[in-house]
Amino acid sequence: MIQSNWGEHHMVDTEFAFSGAIGQVLRAHFERDCRSAVLSHVFRAYYLMRPCLPAFLRQRLQRSRNAGLSCPSDWYIPVDFLSDLSEALAQDVNAHSTAGGVQMSGHSVIHPWPDECQLAVSLTHDIETQAGLRRALSIAKIEQELGIRSAWYLVPHCYPIDLGIINELRAMGHEIGIHGYNHDGRLFIAKKIFDSRIGPINEAGIRYQASGFRSPMVHRNMQWMQALEFDYDASCFDVDPFQAMPGGIGGVWPFMAGKLVELPYTLPQDHTLMVTLGVSAYDVWVKKLDLIKSLSGLGMLITHPDYLDSPQRQQEYQRFCEHVASLPHKWLALPREIASWWRQRQASTIQADGTLTGPASERGRVVSLPSLFGSFSE
């Protein structure tokens, strides 16, 4: 029987980046993600049998499944969401222009990002294997030369974790996070399994001083995940038809899901572009980041040292890092820094005179909705 998690998901209190008609669109797309985020019979059976399947057979099954997916070439653009967003934006702006009297600043919102930044960019890596962990430092060096720090999510019960590498990453200013339990795809198959693993997951969080979690294969259940003792979760995405657990929240901003700050990834994964599709990851990342910039959004990327395994792939990643480093008005931040800022923004309010009070008042700013989506609505 396919498990319906819909009722449970409803129990999570959510607070989105914006209120008004745009907030309703964000909520509708999030709820749609919750309804969709269920594994099919086929995938449940697959994850149960997976430990017995040889690697070549797993890869063949994956390839034949992906070949069966028919996606438009711009599948990484959340078109449904954008069309709803632009309608809602017009509605919000009109509601204010017809409200009568002199509107001081139209529909005022707290800009999503601090310090006059226009977009946020966060580079993250899920480490799937011991070979990936061994490669981490060479990828980190590519970033370091460009002044970039990133986040590295470890699987705590899968491969031996070399503390020397972890400490070196930390010394370079990088962040360490936790990537599930053992990456067997079963974490969300049954509540009983999830409950038996949540203790060790939280312990790993303490052991590695991690403030963030990302679920393997981005499987998710927002209600169950309230048991995570982490500051943020990064297991949602705006759009990604290549994931076994379908869905997509459409929005490219963080939001509050119960006690967790949710940081969606919004740039397609290296594996999808480089391995599954064999297209230029650089071109796709740059194009998507342009869109995110026009939405004042969060560009969050997941790559894997496991797949950045050839000079050619590393060069492609390096080119994108160079692009990111050269972007004006970006906030290049660690996920934990973004989560911490987001809590400050959520706890701040716009006063009647248009000033900002609360923990975000120093670094934050009040802007009008049309200015926030300026280049998107043009």
Ligand SMILES: [Zn+2]
């Ligand atoms: Zn993974």
